Amino acid sequence: VISTFTIALQESHILAFRPLGLAFAPLENFLGVATSLGLRVEVCERAHIDTLALEALVEKIGPPKFGTESKSLLLSGGYYEEQVSLAAQYLLFIGYRTLILRDLIVARDPAHTHYHDLRLSQGGAELTTLKQVVYEWLATENDDRVRAVLTGL
Secondary structure (H helix, E strand, O other): OOOOOOOOHHHEEEEEEOHHHOOOHHHHHHHHHHHHOOOEEEEEOOOOOOHHHHHHHHHHHOOOOOOOOOOEEEEEEEOHHHHHHHHHHHHHHHOOEEEEEEEEEEOOOHHHHHHHHHHHHHOOOEEEOHHHHHHHHHHHOOOHHHHHHHHHO
């Protein structure tokens, strides 16, 4: 029996932060695969995140759906301190299920990321890895073509 906490491919949206053209090969590979699988991918290239930028992102992905199973937002990219952390706090506050793909996040100060991890997990964010998400997607996916692509990740 699959837990209701398992992330299904069809219930996932990807929100990636790529400020000032940040180049991070693992992230680019993941975004390419996610797009090929038909996942909704939003990329924010703003150098600074503020409430207006976050409201614009929510307008693109749609507001959370209360009373029904809402889609999961998987956050990735950089920078953890400036974009990802602030976006996660906002998204949690307005009601999204928010997952942080820790291995697909760039931090300016990696020695202090545990503070962000602790604060976000206390706020309800789910810290995970791409590998764990792929395992969960595989557990709920029946299409052999999609399973082959996921296995390649």
